[in-house]
Amino acid sequence: MFKFSYNWLKDYIGNKINFKELLNVLNSQGFEFQGSQNINDDIVTAIEVKANRPDMLSHMGIAREIQAFYKKDISKPKKSTLLIQNEKFPIKINVENENICKRFCGIIINNINNNAKTPEYIKTRLSALGINLVNPVVDITNYVMIDMGQPLHSYDLDKISGKVLNIKKSDKEFDLTTLDGTKSKIEKNDIIICDEKETLCVAGIIGAETSSVQKYTTNVLLEAAVFDEVSVRLTSRRLKISTPSSFRFERGVNANYSLDILNKCAEMITEICGGEILNCAFDYKSQKLEPERLNLSVKNCNRLLGTNFDVKTIVSYLEKYDFKCENYSENNINVIGPSYRLDVKKEVDLIEEVARIHGYDNIESVMPTIMTSYNKNEIWSKIDMLRNIMVGFGFFETINYSFIPSDIMNILGIEKTEDIYSELVLQNPIARDYALMRPTLAYSLLNCLAYNYSIGNQNLKLFECGRVYFKDETKDTNCREIDTFAFICSGNRESKGWGINKDIKFTFYDLLGYLNTIMNNFGQKFDLKQNNYKFLEEGSGFDILVNNQKIGYVGELNKSKIGKITNAKLIKDKIFYCEFYVNGISKTVKQIEFESKFPPVKRQYNLVQKIDTSSNDVIKTIKSQSDIIREVYVKDIYVDKTFNENEYAVLYEINYCSKTSTLTLETIGKIENNFLDEINKKYGISLKK
Numbered sequence: 001m002f003k004f005s006y007n008w009l010k011d012y013i014g015n016k017i018n019f020k021e022l023l024n025v026l027n028s029q030g031f032e033f034q035g036s037q038n039i040n041d042d043i044v045t046a047i048e049v050k051a052n053r054p055d056m057l058s059h060m061g062i063a064r065e066i067q068a069f070y071k072k073d074i075s076k077p078k079k080s081t082l083l084i085q086n087e088k089f090p091i092k093i094n095v096e097n098e099n100i101c102k103r104f105c106g107i108i109i110n111n112i113n114n115n116a117k118t119p120e121y122i123k124t125r126l127s128a129l130g131i132n133l134v135n136p137v138v139d140i141t142n143y144v145m146i147d148m149g150q151p152l153h154s155y156d157l158d159k160i161s162g163k164v165l166n167i168k169k170s171d172k173e174f175d176l177t178t179l180d181g182t183k184s185k186i187e188k189n190d191i192i193i194c195d196e197k198e199t200l201c202v203a204g205i206i207g208a209e210t211s212s213v214q215k216y217t218t219n220v221l222l223e224a225a226v227f228d229e230v231s232v233r234l235t236s237r238r239l240k241i242s243t244p245s246s247f248r249f250e251r252g253v254n255a256n257y258s259l260d261i262l263n264k265c266a267e268m269i270t271e272i273c274g275g276e277i278l279n280c281a282f283d284y285k286s287q288k289l290e291p292e293r294l295n296l297s298v299k300n301c302n303r304l305l306g307t308n309f310d311v312k313t314i315v316s317y318l319e320k321y322d323f324k325c326e327n328y329s330e331n332n333i334n335v336i337g338p339s340y341r342l343d344v345k346k347e348v349d350l351i352e353e354v355a356r357i358h359g360y361d362n363i364e365s366v367m368p369t370i371m372t373s374y375n376k377n378e379i380w381s382k383i384d385m386l387r388n389i390m391v392g393f394g395f396f397e398t399i400n401y402s403f404i405p406s407d408i409m410n411i412l413g414i415e416k417t418e419d420i421y422s423e424l425v426l427q428n429p430i431a432r433d434y435a436l437m438r439p440t441l442a443y444s445l446l447n448c449l450a451y452n453y454s455i456g457n458q459n460l461k462l463f464e465c466g467r468v469y470f471k472d473e474t475k476d477t478n479c480r481e482i483d484t485f486a487f488i489c490s491g492n493r494e495s496k497g498w499g500i501n502k503d504i505k506f507t508f509y510d511l512l513g514y515l516n517t518i519m520n521n522f523g524q525k526f527d528l529k530q531n532n533y534k535f536l537e538e539g540s541g542f543d544i545l546v547n548n549q550k551i552g553y554v555g556e557l558n559k560s561k562i563g564k565i566t567n568a569k570l571i572k573d574k575i576f577y578c579e580f581y582v583n584g585i586s587k588t589v590k591q592i593e594f595e596s597k598f599p600p601v602k603r604q605y606n607l608v609q610k611i612d613t614s615s616n617d618v619i620k621t622i623k624s625q626s627d628i629i630r631e632v633y634v635k636d637i638y639v640d641k642t643f644n645e646n647e648y649a650v651l652y653e654i655n656y657c658s659k660t661s662t663l664t665l666e667t668i669g670k671i672e673n674n675f676l677d678e679i680n681k682k683y684g685i686s687l688k689k
Contacts, residue, residue, distance in 0.1 A: 404444065
């Protein structure tokens with residue numbers, strides 16, 4: 001957003017365009033009106049300026065847009081006539097490289113009177129726009145910046161130690177007291193400007209107290225520079241310092257007019273404060289300041305816009321916006337963009353300019369004809385199916401950020417050797433709690449569950465379909481993204497009332513029941529193998545295997561591990577969790593696996609086994625003893641006073657069925673003896689007496 005003064009703008013466009021017409025033009029060109037305020041005899045107006053149009057962050061920039069629309073001359077700063085003599089300049093200026101600074105200009109003014117009064121028109125206009133008044137030199141540099149878009153900085157020349165300025169990346173961390181009196185921590189690789197003894201400025205953001213221009217200052221070094229946008233943005237955000245200068249540098253500044261604008265500022269200072277401009281300027285230029293040269297196809301322009309413009313019409317439109325059209329024919333135009341249009345980098349950008357000056361509303365709307373072939377997205381299809389299953393179970397879907405706290409790996413006890421460990425940390429996170437790209441959905445769902453408990457929503461079943469992220473140097477982005485599905489439940493599965501004598505809590509078997517139903521709906525076979533994740537209760541964690549490949553895990557969350565997560569201590573009941581990769585399952589046609597015309601026989605066995613024995617392993621052992629054993633189910637589990645501390649009883653139901661004959665008691669008896677002997681040898685399991 002940018003605020004401008006209507007009276008100030010009239011210095012460029014005159015009085016022929018009234019305020020309402022001006023707003024209509026800006027709105028039609030994509031700069032939406034955000035509000036205005038009457039201040040004295042002026043109108044201060046805010047418009048929305050997108051990040052790719054930094055040229056509109058000045059009154060001259062807005063005037064250029066208006067004048068182009070009304071076919072008037074484009075505003076340009078007056079050319080500087082100062083001699084550029086870098087070697088003879090009184091201050092030795094060293095720029096580390098062109099990657100951190102595209103241009104650096106310096107002008108010296110001697111014998112000024114900084115006790116002079118800032119003119120009323122400058123004070124009035126700056127105050128109306130919310131710019132603080134300091135002293136004439138600082139006020140004038142701020143005025144020129146708002147007027148012409150180039151951030152400027154002033155140094156007290158006599159405070160520059162050794163008469164040297166170094167523009168470089170910091171090679172260490174240190175504290176710096178800035179102009180606002182606060183201490184800021186400068187980190188390694190921040191762009192700074194320093195002399196022989198100390199740092200004078202955080203480049204593009206804010207100056208230091210040590211070199212600031214005060215009322216007693218008599219000799220001034222003026223600076224106009226263009227610093228690396230990314231570095232300024234990262235440093236400004238980290239320091240939490242946003243200034244009018246950093247706001248412009250972050251978006252990009254036109255480096256071609258820097259010296260001319262600096263010269264205008266110097267002339268204004270001498271007019272108001274007296275003094276003499278040294279006829280020797282410093283000007284460092286990067287080799288990357290050549291104007292953009294683009295080729296525009298007339299055919300492409302008409303195809304994208306749905307128009308029928310000839311080459312002369314397109315050229316006339318572009319020239320109104322200060323684009324130079326050279327060597328054009330009926331089919332192609334060679335275009336050189338104005339230096340202040342940093343957003344014009346491709347042919348399509350030129351086509352947008354043609355559309356803007358012609359008027360978006362003047363282009364007839366026509367529905368495009370697109371010949372496409374539909375390719376079904378299998379991942380989305382699976383997610384839709386999973387979503388329908390979970391909603392049928394009564395689960396609620398959640399949507400969470402992909403960013404989680406950077407210390408969550410340590411909190412959950414996930415070690416570097418484990419497959420769900422990640423250290424994919426953002427270089428510039430919004431906040432500490434949004435620093436790590438999540439390698440698991442566990443924190444996201446647990447945090448959502450805890451928040452709901454904190455506001456009184458309990459007994460919850462939640463699920464999420466999202467992505468997890470891991471480092472992968474084989475990818476262009478150095479990051480591997482995996483579509484993942486997870487669900488969590490805690491509290492009462494059924495609450496007391498209406499024929500239910502007591503609350504029925506979620507158990508581990510509910511968790512497995514949901515997982516079994518999901519896999520059955522996909523016609524997918526799977527196995528479980530115990531794991532040792534520390535954030536799962538000991539003995540409850542199992543990897544989910546499909547075709548002997550791990551695709552996820554299930555288990556009960558460990559209360560001692562998750563206690564540090566906000567509001568997690570409010571969850572008093574057990575928490576059950578399941579997560580798997582969507583591409584790990586495949587939707588297959590379900591088939592009847594066992595067909596027989598002979599009747600099945602069902603028998604139940606009450607087996608006493610040790611607590612650390614996996615029922616899944618027991619089932620596999622039983623089924624391996626005979627093809628006649630069709631299915632084995634766990635029906636119940638309980639503890640008796642007669643049992644040892646590490647024992648419990650599990651009720652198994654076995655379905656016997658033969659494809660070739662009716663089963664006899666003798667046949668079943670032999671099979672029973674075989675599997676009872678086998679599980680006794682392997683696991684010490686016996687029938688309950």
